[in-house]
Amino acid sequence: MMQIQRGGFAAMWLILLLVQLLSAAEPREKKNVLVLYSEEKAHPGHELTDRGIQEAFRSNKLFDVRLYPEYLDLSRFRGTAHLLTVADYLHRKYAELKIDAIIAVYPAAVDVLLGETQEAFPGVPIVACAVSRSYAENLDNSTSRALITGVVMAEDIAGLLDTALRLRPNTKSVALIAGTTPNDAHSGQVFREALNHYAGKLELIDLAKLPMAHILARVGSLPMDSIVLYSAILEDGEGRGFVPREALSLISQASNAPVFGIYDTYMGYGIVGGTLVSFERQGVEAATLALRILGGESPASIPFAGDQTYPSLYDWRELKRWNISETVLPPGSEILYRQMSFWEKYKWVIIGLVALVVIETTLLFSLVTNLLLRRKAERSLIESEELMRLAVSSAGAGLWSLEPGTGSIWASDETRALLGIALNEELNFERFLTLVLSEDRETVSRAVEQTLQGKQDSPIEYRVGLPDGTVRWIASRGRSQKLPARESIRLMGVSVDITQRKQATLEAQKHRDDLARISRLASLGELSAALAHQINQPLTAILSNAQAAARCLSKRPPDLDEIGETLSDIIGDDKRASDIIRRLRTLFRTGAVDFNPVDLNQVIREAAGFARDSEKLHRVSLVLDLEEGLPTVEGDVLHLEQVIFNLVTNGIEAMEGSGTEHGEIRISTERYDEDSAKVSVQDGGPGIDEMTQNQIFQAFRSTKPEGMGMGLSICRTIIEAHGGRIWAENCLDRSGARFSFTIPTRKGRER
Amino acid sequence: MTDSDALVFVVDDDDSVRKALARLMRSVGLNVETFGSANEYLAREPHPGPACVILDVRMPGLSGLDLQKELAASGSTLSVIFMTGHGTVPMSVQAMKAGAMEFLEKPIDDQTLIDAVHEALKKNQQARQKKAELKEIHERVNSLTSREREVFGLIVSGKLNKQIAFELGTSEKTVKAQRAQVMKKMHADSLADLVRLAIKAGINTTVDQAL
Numbered sequence: 003m004m005q006i007q008r009g010g011f012a013a014m015w016l017i018l019l020l021v022q023l024l025s026a027a028e029p030r031e032k033k034n035v036l037v038l039y040s041e042e043k044a045h046p047g048h049e050l051t052d053r054g055i056q057e058a059f060r061s062n063k064l065f066d067v068r069l070y071p072e073y074l075d076l077s078r079f080r081g082t083a084h085l086l087t088v089a090d091y092l093h094r095k096y097a098e099l100k101i102d103a104i105i106a107v108y109p110a111a112v113d114v115l116l117g118e119t120q121e122a123f124p125g126v127p128i129v130a131c132a133v134s135r136s137y138a139e140n141l142d143n144s145t146s147r148a149l150i151t152g153v154v155m156a157e158d159i160a161g162l163l164d165t166a167l168r169l170r171p172n173t174k175s176v177a178l179i180a181g182t183t184p185n186d187a188h189s190g191q192v193f194r195e196a197l198n199h200y201a202g203k204l205e206l207i208d209l210a211k212l213p214m215a216h217i218l219a220r221v222g223s224l225p226m227d228s229i230v231l232y233s234a235i236l237e238d239g240e241g242r243g244f245v246p247r248e249a250l251s252l253i254s255q256a257s258n259a260p261v262f263g264i265y266d267t268y269m270g271y272g273i274v275g276g277t278l279v280s281f282e283r284q285g286v287e288a289a290t291l292a293l294r295i296l297g298g299e300s301p302a303s304i305p306f307a308g309d310q311t312y313p314s315l316y317d318w319r320e321l322k323r324w325n326i327s328e329t330v331l332p333p334g335s336e337i338l339y340r341q342m343s344f345w346e347k348y349k350w351v352i353i354g355l356v357a358l359v360v361i362e363t364t365l366l367f368s369l370v371t372n373l374l375l376r377r378k379a380e381r382s383l384i385e386s387e388e389l390m391r392l393a394v395s396s397a398g399a400g401l402w403s404l405e406p407g408t409g410s411i412w413a414s415d416e417t418r419a420l421l422g423i424a425l426n427e428e429l430n431f432e433r434f435l436t437l438v439l440s441e442d443r444e445t446v447s448r449a450v451e452q453t454l455q456g457k458q459d460s461p462i463e464y465r466v467g468l469p470d471g472t473v474r475w476i477a478s479r480g481r482s483q484k485l486p487a488r489e490s491i492r493l494m495g496v497s498v499d500i501t502q503r504k505q506a507t508l509e510a511q512k513h514r515d516d517l518a519r520i521s522r523l524a525s526l527g528e529l530s531a532a533l534a535h536q537i538n539q540p541l542t543a544i545l546s547n548a549q550a551a552a553r554c555l556s557k558r559p560p561d562l563d564e565i566g567e568t569l570s571d572i573i574g575d576d577k578r579a580s581d582i583i584r585r586l587r588t589l590f591r592t593g594a595v596d597f598n599p600v601d602l603n604q605v606i607r608e609a610a611g612f613a614r615d616s617e618k619l620h621r622v623s624l625v626l627d628l629e630e631g632l633p634t635v636e637g638d639v640l641h642l643e644q645v646i647f648n649l650v651t652n653g654i655e656a657m658e659g660s661g662t663e664h665g666e667i668r669i670s671t672e673r674y675d676e677d678s679a680k681v682s683v684q685d686g687g688p689g690i691d692e693m694t695q696n697q698i699f700q701a702f703r704s705t706k707p708e709g710m711g712m713g714l715s716i717c718r719t720i721i722e723a724h725g726g727r728i729w730a731e732n733c734l735d736r737s738g739a740r741f742s743f744t745i746p747t748r749k750g751r752e753r
Numbered sequence: 754m755t756d757s758d759a760l761v762f763v764v765d766d767d768d769s770v771r772k773a774l775a776r777l778m779r780s781v782g783l784n785v786e787t788f789g790s791a792n793e794y795l796a797r798e799p800h801p802g803p804a805c806v807i808l809d810v811r812m813p814g815l816s817g818l819d820l821q822k823e824l825a826a827s828g829s830t831l832s833v834i835f836m837t838g839h840g841t842v843p844m845s846v847q848a849m850k851a852g853a854m855e856f857l858e859k860p861i862d863d864q865t866l867i868d869a870v871h872e873a874l875k876k877n878q879q880a881r882q883k884k885a886e887l888k889e890i891h892e893r894v895n896s897l898t899s900r901e902r903e904v905f906g907l908i909v910s911g912k913l914n915k916q917i918a919f920e921l922g923t924s925e926k927t928v929k930a931q932r933a934q935v936m937k938k939m940h941a942d943s944l945a946d947l948v949r950l951a952i953k954a955g956i957n958t959t960v961d962q963a964l
Binding site: 534536538539540541542543544545546547549550553554557564568571574575578614623 | 767769770772773774776777779780781813814836838859860861862863866
């Protein structure tokens with residue numbers, strides 16, 4: 003489509019070029035046209051007419067017309083001598099030149115052509131320009147018509163008067179101003195005739211042929227409701243020469259009534275306006291007729307032209323001066339010289355300027371604001387960077403970033419110090435991994451991968467080997483960050499030295515383990531004493547029975563029944579002993595918590611058995627108050643027995659300390675809630691004071707002189723390992739303390 | 754050597770031990786009675802014949818040592834043999850000071866125990882005899898008049914009749930008669946015999962007063 007259009011344009015251009023070539027190829031015929039102007043060259047009407055003539059000839063395509071304008075100055079030089087001189091001049095001047103047509107402007111020039119210079123241009127066709135209709139009618143009927151045609155200047159005076167009356171409906175008198183030259187007289191006559199039609203309606207004040215001073219005086223004191231009709235003044239009553247429109251200008255300024263004129267040359271010099279005759283159009287029309295004649299037409303066959311419609315023009319300043327509303331002007335009127343107010347004139351400039359100022363100001367303001375904001379932002383950025391740096395360095399933290407694509411690592415000085423590498427050493431992920439202890443490398447690699455996938459946000463802990471052979475624990479935390487510029491992902495993070503914390507943790511763990519072992523051994527000491535006593539009983543029985551049996555056998559006859567009974571007792575006691583030994587073995591087992599389904603009541607019965615064998619219990623009675631049908635709990639029998647044993651021992655010691663040696667210790671079980679069972683050990687001691695109550699389960703808190711303060715701490719550790727809770731309280735109904743703990747049931751634990 | 758009315762008490766909270774020890778005692782022809790606790794034993798009437806008690810140190814309620822204290826307080830001459838699963842030195846010292854015959858570690862060898870029991874019964878027998886003798890002497894002392902007791906005291910402190918008469922403000926003749934009465938009432942054949950009785954009865958026999 004575009005191609006076709008371009009092709010079309012190209013073709014058109016070619017055709018245009020061709021036409022131009024062709025027209026250039028055919029040379030226009032040369033013609034000489036003489037133009038005779040009646041007045042001097044400065045005459046305003048001539049200027050316009052000349053312009054029209056030149057324009058019309060220039061735009062014609064047929065002839066190459068050369069113009070010969072002559073200004074006859076007939077108004078200023080009115081004597082016969084001048085006429086003869088002019089005729090002689092023209093005759094001599096154009097004797098050798100073939101003139102193809104003559105345009106004569108104004109009747110005066112036509113008259114000279116038809117009279118004094120008749121012989122100078124014999125047979126040359128003439129176009130009369132800007133002549134009145136009556137003059138044209140005279141020519142039409144004369145013998146000269148064969149060679150002459152022309153353009154009538156249709157001065158529609160009646161129309162002008164109608165317009166004047168339309169604008170000034172109350173007009174009662176009309177002042178007519180005209181000069182003294184023949185042209186002036188002619189034109190004044192035309193006005194006078196037109197005014198005859200209004201005889202009776204309008205009073206005529208005839209100011210024709212008066213000296214200018216008189217005229218000015220008269221127009222300054224015209225009666226109310228007058229208008230001035232100005233025809234033309236080339237020369238006033240005193241013989242003083244004027245350019246008509248300049249005379250008009252003087253008159254209009256002096257006048258106390260609006261001035262009307264018929265020629266467009268007057269526009270802007272003091273007339274109100276109306277349908278104005280155009281001298282330029284006269285020139286154009288005349289040239290057009292001349293071209294027709296040059297083209298071969300006979301002047302006689304061309305009727306007088308001049309029915310042109312002229313534009314309706316008004317002077318805005320005069321309308322204002324005489325207070326004439328624009329609404330009364332006939333439709334299609336054009337108003338010239340409109341003086342706009344400063345605002346009207348410069349509206350857009352002002353709006354533009356104001357807009358510019360506003361825009362500039364806004365721009366400036368936003369720039370300044372922007373600058374201030376930016377400064378503020380920069381300042382706070384610097385501050386926050388400072389703070390960040392301060393925070394990071396005071397925390398001993400190192401910053402780093404990793405580009406996963408290249409594996410290159412940027413590390414802050416602190417990070418490098420942490421890793422034990424030089425400040426200028428090139429660092430990448432490979433090199434970094436060599437610093438990490440081999441056991442931790444996989445952890446680190448996996449963490450990096452997962453962080454990149456956004457799966458990990460928690461810090462990792464790993465070890466690096468330092469050049470001096472020591473090992474440093476480091477905690478690192480990273481976060482992946484999308485780089486919009488490169489559409490890649492970067493890993494940024496912080497690393498901290500946690501060696502001390504780690505060591506402290508490990509040491510604390512070791513301490514705890516040691517203490518637990520010590521306390522365990524301590525309580526094992528007591529437990530084993532109880533067990534030793536227990537195991538001695540069957541052993542004692544076995545030995546005594548065996549020896550009794552041996553003595554029985556030595557008797558004659560031996561009592562076999564007695565011996566049989568003795569042996570079965572021995573077997574029973576032996577089984578009892580091996581049971582105790584089995585339990586003793588588990589007691590010294592040091593393994594971790596071994597969870598199994600446990601009958602809590604059974605545990606308590608066994609523990610109570612130990613406790614009864616403890617030498618401490620011989621003054622205290624142990625009462626069991628166990629709820630039947632307690633749900634099975636999940637736990638380590640040995641550990642739970644130890645808890646019960648510790649609590650009972652604790653109760654006994656409390657009672658011994660307070661002198662209530664023959665009291666009672668009550669162990670009870672009950673269902674605590676849906677998911678757990680509760681065990682309580684209640685003593686008859688003095689109870690717990692409030693100060694101690696909060697710290698009672700802490701290690702090394704002991705109210706007993708020889709106590710290590712480990713018993714209850716161990717209890718808490720064990721119960722919490724079972725997912726239970728242990729607490730101490732004072733009995734409300736009687737003296738003594740109650741220690742209670744809960745243990746989740748199997749169901750509760752699963753939940 | 755053993756009296757048929759001798760009796761061995763076994764106090765232990767363990768049924769089997771109790772049963773086995775009783776069986777052992779019976780195998781050597783000793784009468785035996787067993788008790789599950791100290792209080793159970795204390796509830797029993799005292800045995801008139803020779804007896805001893807085998808006590809477990811550690812028992813619920815009243816311990817063996819407590820029971821020993823109770824017995825001593827009631828003036829019992831019963832010999833006590835202690836048994837313990839794991840006796841400690843302070844425990845055995847305390848028991849021995851309180852007059853225990855033996856402190857045996859379980860399990861106990863039968864011969865050791867049987868010897869200890871026999872020894873205990875023998876000691877009990879002697880103690881019972883000594884106690885009976887002392888009772889006789891005290892009865893004799895009690896049969897003396899107050900003047901005769903005064904004379905008795907002065908005689909056993911080694912004073913002559915003349916010295917006694919001077920001291921009491923009577924005649925030597927009166928003293929001589931009272932002295933014969935004391936010898937008679939105390940069933941003493943000689944001055945030495947009388948002094949031996951005085952010592953047994955706890956009467957001051959020192960001669961310091963004469964000097």
